[in-house]
Amino acid sequence: MADPVDVAVIGLGSMGLGIARSVLRAGHRVLGVDIDRARVDAFIAEGGREGDLRDVAGDLDAAVIVVVNAAQTEHVLFGPDGLVAKLKQGAVVLACATVEPAFAGAMAERCAETGILYLDSPISGGSIKAEAGTLSVMAAGSADAFSAADPVLEAMSETVFRLGDKAGAGSAMKAVNQLLAGVHCAAMAEALTFGMTQGVEPKAFLEVISKCAGTSWILENRAPHIVAGDYDPRSAVDIWLKDLGIVLDAAKAAKFSAPLTATALQQFLAASGSGLGGEDDSAVAKVYARNAGLTLPGEA
Numbered sequence: 001m002a003d004p005v006d007v008a009v010i011g012l013g014s015m016g017l018g019i020a021r022s023v024l025r026a027g028h029r030v031l032g033v034d035i036d037r038a039r040v041d042a043f044i045a046e047g048g049r050e051g052d053l054r055d056v057a058g059d060l061d062a063a064v065i066v067v068v069n070a071a072q073t074e075h076v077l078f079g080p081d082g083l084v085a086k087l088k089q090g091a092v093v094l095a096c097a098t099v100e101p102a103f104a105g106a107m108a109e110r111c112a113e114t115g116i117l118y119l120d121s122p123i124s125g126g127s128i129k130a131e132a133g134t135l136s137v138m139a140a141g142s143a144d145a146f147s148a149a150d151p152v153l154e155a156m157s158e159t160v161f162r163l164g165d166k167a168g169a170g171s172a173m174k175a176v177n178q179l180l181a182g183v184h185c186a187a188m189a190e191a192l193t194f195g196m197t198q199g200v201e202p203k204a205f206l207e208v209i210s211k212c213a214g215t216s217w218i219l220e221n222r223a224p225h226i227v228a229g230d231y232d233p234r235s236a237v238d239i240w241l242k243d244l245g246i247v248l249d250a251a252k253a254a255k256f257s258a259p260l261t262a263t264a265l266q267q268f269l270a271a272s273g274s275g276l277g278g279e280d281d282s283a284v285a286k287v288y289a290r291n292a293g294l295t296l297p298g299e300a
């Protein structure tokens with residue numbers, strides 16, 4: 001095991017909490033930070049470090065930023081009470097949110113101006129792999145950033161893809177992943193509800209298709225939520241408005257046509273516009289079910 005380091009995990013949502021627990025379990029000193037004080041207190045009860053980020057930031061070797069988007073990432077790093085100004089020289093920021101590649105590059109440059117290392121490190125694997133410390137990390141940054149981040153990466157991930165020495169390459173790869181995952185999620189919902197029109201029950205759909213060529217990680221992970229009628233958000237519908245929007249913005253800049261992505265985004269927009277934005281992203285199936293007059297499991 002690596003020597004213990006001082007780490008803050010900022011954002012204790014479904015992914016951030018799992019990361020914080022994995023890093024703590026690996027023997028490091030971990031401060032959990034979240035706007036929801038109950039989440040912070042619960043993590044302290046599990047062994048997390050007590051204290052205020054403003055008071056302990058100067059002790060940190062690494063800060064893992066697991067917030068929702070670019071605006072929140074920038075606010076954490078450079079806002080009125082920004083973290084970067086408080087970190088010691090040589091500390092590393094692991095930025096995990098899905099953002100545009102150019103944004104990641106800009107953050108790295110701003111961090112470098114004050115002697116702070118920045119690792120563009122979007123993640124994949126969902127809350128279960130975050131909890132298990134087996135995430136995939138699509139990382140890019142300097143050799144020094146990788147070296148400083150290695151103890152944390154070892155604790156939170158199963159696979160670290162080292163995609164180059166320039167921040168932005170990790171976020172570019174994450175955009176590719178999100179294109180596929182978003183399309184797969186919408187396609188899973190379409191296939192499941194289409195099956196219902198043919199007399200195929202959702203439970204049978206999951207049992208059979210998960211063992212056939214039409215399966216995907218998304219299908220195997222999200223279809224059980226529909227079968228159980230459980231739409232508590234692991235990854236919310238509204239996340240896809242952001243992530244697929246990033247993909248389409250990049251595609252537009254590259255003059256690349258991405259019609260499947262655009263269609264999937266429309267389905268998530270319809271779900272969000274129907275009041276489902278805060279539900280699990282598998283709730284996109286409700287759009288298909290409503291339009292076809294179907295009743296999903298758990299619905300009256």
